[in-house]
Amino acid sequence: MxxxxxxxxxxxxxxxxxxxxxxxxxxxxxxxxxxxxxxxxxxxxxxxxxxxxxxxxxxxxxKVITDALQQQSTQLVNVSPAYYNKPMIEFARMLTKLSGLERVFFGSTGAEANESAIKLARKYGTLRKGGAYEVITTTRSFHGRTMAMMAATGKPNWDKMFVPQLPGFVKVPFNDLDAMAQAINPNTCAILIEPVQGEGGVNEASIAYMQGLRKLCDEHGILLILDEIQTGLGRTGKMFAYEHYGIMPDVLTLAKGIGGGFPLSAMLAKEAYNLFEPGDQGGTYTGQPLGMAVGLAVVGEIIGRxxxxxxxxxxxxxxxxxxxxxxxxxxxxxxxxxxxxxxxxxxxxxxxxxxxxxxxxxxxxxxxxxxxxxxxxxxxxxxxxxxxxxxxxxxxxxxxxx
The missing domain is CATH 3.90.1150.10 (Aspartate Aminotransferase, domain 1)
Structure with a gap:
């Protein structure tokens, strides 16, 4: 000893x-x-x-992760995001079928997935909403530690850190539909929200609130982005937390449980928002074979068991x-x-x-x-x-x- x-x-x-x-x-x-x-x-x-x-x-x-890592590491660890690889395509097919959202972009962290969602929302605002760029988030929310995601996050006093913050984020009280409705303006391109705020203390959105958000987004032609970094893939007792509310998001972000501990994340979107052009989005480790093989194994285990x-x-x-x-x-x-x-x-x-x-x-x-x-x-x-x-x-x- x-x-x-x-x-x-x-x-x-x-x-x-x-x-x-x-x-x-x-x-x-x-x-x-x-x-x-x-x-x-x-x-x-x-x-x-x-x-x-x-x-x-x-x-x-x-064992399912160690087996996946061992097998894939003997075949192909990384090739380049400039090329397709087999487990990337297989995992994309699995997640799109599972979620009902037709397109997926892979990353390594939850913050990266959320950054991708914000980029997509602003691309949508540029192309279809006259340059709208603002994203409404909520108090007590947590969306990651990159500069943009810290600006989006509603944790107390985070607005005073690493100033000046990235502009374009408006925060309203969580579970307050009236406040959300009042915050929407011609510059709004999306709402970003956690169905259950994890870091905020496990605060649950009400059914009326989530269904109201879906209606507001439809009425104003803006995107509903659900941050399910913590809640997605079974954590809340459903495959996705949005299933508790009887709604579908336009954009969905996943991480944490998606790799069972391996650094992996994903942003999924409806086909209507498949808007990126070459050069708009990417990353060295996006869709790399080793991570894709782990994701396939982990999510397959979640489904199968x-x-x-x-x-x-x-x-x-x-x-x-x-x-x-x-x-x-x-x-x-x-x-x-x-x-x-x-x-x-x-x-x-x-x-x-x-x-x-x-x-x-x-x-x-x-x-x-x-x-x-x-x-x-x-x-x-x-x-x-x-x-x-x-x-x-x-x-x-x-x-x-x-």
Missing amino acids: EQLKQLTDELLHDASSSLLFVANRPEVVMERGEGMLVWDTEGKKYLDFIGGWAVTCLGHSP KLPERAAEQGAYLQAKLKEVQAKYGLTEIRGKGLLLAFDLPKPLGAELVSACMAAGLLINAPSPTAIRLMPAYIVTKAEIDEMIHILCKVMDQLFGK
């Missing part, structure tokens, strides 16, 4: 002296993972209810277990869909709870001081949910003095 601790200390020293500081990370180095579990370099085990921020939808190191239905079932069980202890700990507003869930704390002790749970072998996330977010893999079992609740309650007993 002493040797393992020494190794960890050396790694942490190297991290502090070589990595650019961007986050306060705990003094732990993760080394391996399997299923719902990860282990650090000292051999300590953690039950993972963060899932890489809703990324490891199949759990850690699933009916994992959206499993996410709905396990999410309902998790919500029920939280409600059993809700009164005891003063938890409020247990919310979310499928396996994207959150609850509010009686005191602003989110960071303290996350830290204490990690010490007890449980990984959870606090998007704010008063909110806890849970995003386990779709493969989570009821026994693992029971274990999570047991650890959580034990820690809350200590923290809240119950």
Whole structure:
């Protein structure tokens, strides 16, 4: 054990002296993972209810991904986005058939997919809306960390970072249809919204709101862009979150679960918005064979194992277990869909709870001081949910003095 601790200390020293500081990370180095579990370099085990921020939808190191990487890496890793490749075409066919949207552009990150959607919306505004360029987003939203996506994001105080921000984004309150209607003007080309705000604290759009947005976009001839970076491909208990609302978007963005942990994203659009010309959009790693093979394997697994239905079932069980202890700990507003869930704390002790749970072998996330977010893999079992609740309650007993 002493040797393992020494190794960890050396790694942490190297991290502090070589990595650019961007986050306060705990003094732990993760080394391996399997299923719902990860282990650090000292051999300590953690039950993972963060899932890489809703990324490891199949759990850690699933065989389907390792097999896809191994097989494709012996055939073709990268060729150039200037050429077609077989898994690119196969994955495009799978996603368009699955979503009902006829065209797809592949990227590596959610922010890249959202950037692509904004470019497409502005191209549409240029060609068909007299140069309209504004995109309406909402407060408490999160769309990525590029300069444009930070301008689109509605997180508090982000409008003061890295100024001047890219112009052309108008923000209105989430779930307020009247505010959205009033914000639409001749310069508007699109509305960009998350059906469930993840980073904002797992805030769900109402059915009336989403259906109202679809109607507004149709009436004004503007695009409805749904950011399903976090909610897409089974996370909410449906293949896509828009299915909960009985609507179809014009443009859809996907990432996180699409690669099960491999960096991969996609922007899908209706045929009517297949508007880019050569040179308008691209990227070195767009549609590269290795990523496409992983995407095919992951999404194929989600479909074949009916994992959206499993996410709905396990999410309902998790919500029920939280409600059993809700009164005891003063938890409020247990919310979310499928396996994207959150609850509010009686005191602003989110960071303290996350830290204490990690010490007890449980990984959870606090998007704010008063909110806890849970995003386990779709493969989570009821026994693992029971274990999570047991650890959580034990820690809350200590923290809240119950």
